[in-house]
Amino acid sequence: MMQVEGKCELFEAGHRACAGCGPALAARLILKAAGENTIVVASTGCMEVFSTPYPETAWGVPWIHSLFENAAAVASGIEAAIKQQGRSEKVICVCGDGATFDIGMLCISGAFERNHDITYICYDNEAYMNTGIQRSGATPLDASTTTSPAGKCSLGNKRPKKDLPRILAAHGAPYVATASISYPADFVKKVERAINTPGACYIQVHAPCCTGWGFDPGQTIAIGKLAIETGLWVNYEMVDGVVAKAKKVRRKPVEEYLKAQKRFQHLFKPTPKTEEIAKIQAMADANATAYNIDIKLKQERQ
């Protein structure tokens, strides 16, 4: 068998991500969509650490990391300089949920308010995974992390996930979308659209983390699909603040998603916590109503 030559990936093999890493797949797909004419700005996080251990890099495009909190500010500066010089590179921020939801909020808010022509992509693995699974503003209700451990006196994380896409849409962002690595073609399309939309655009991509969530590395895609099929994650697009399109599903009960992950095991063992599961089911139901994701058959409509 002969190999097809000259097909080099822009996000190269040899990076140190765990086997079955969701964010690593997200990085590959982002560069597949963005192409060579791109400058990537990263914040501190899993992706920064596994893709660029000194003095090596897995990125085939210019890449810069400054601090945890200022990726959006660095990108703003790069975009302004590129515009001044009349260059055509696209600026993309690739940051984790900790850097986006918590630490970098100030700089992101500034960049979106000034409407720099950047694309901000948050790979959402729902906790600070790089430092050992601490909860963030993106951690869902009742997930057990090292800073919200489940036990006799605790049922895990007490707060639901922050609704960041809507916060950034409220800044007047022309294009805001959520995606999932489990639907690669949809994600690539959304990245392409965000890059080609003038102004500050935001994409939040659900990237399951086998180490932090506690599932078999081969299940990364399946877990991401379950999140969508249960209604706990909704893939939608917002154009000028209005939801334009949401992925419709035949919804499954949330237990299927929760049972598959170690971080939710305390909801089933030693005894099932029906009340807590009902709370999570109510969140999925609320999502279904808000985004109208339920597929209804003809008989059900009547």
Next chain:
Amino acid sequence: MPLTIGCAARPGKARRNLTGSWRVFRPVFRPEECTKCGLCATVCPEGCVIETEEGTFIPDYDYCKGCGLCAEECPAKAIEMVQEEK
């Protein structure tokens, strides 16, 4: 790693780090059952599944960490995970 003046290392590529040594399970591709959909190459977090001239796919064992995503997602079930023996 040789260090230069100021203890700064020469810049390098991640490619020189052969992550294949991490593998516990090895994906074995059966090209005769392959439907050439390319999903294995799309979902590989390493990007180390390569298309052959025949349109089927082979993994690059230098980098494959053995996560098993390709075997799990293959619609034709043409990829099998077998324990690595070293």
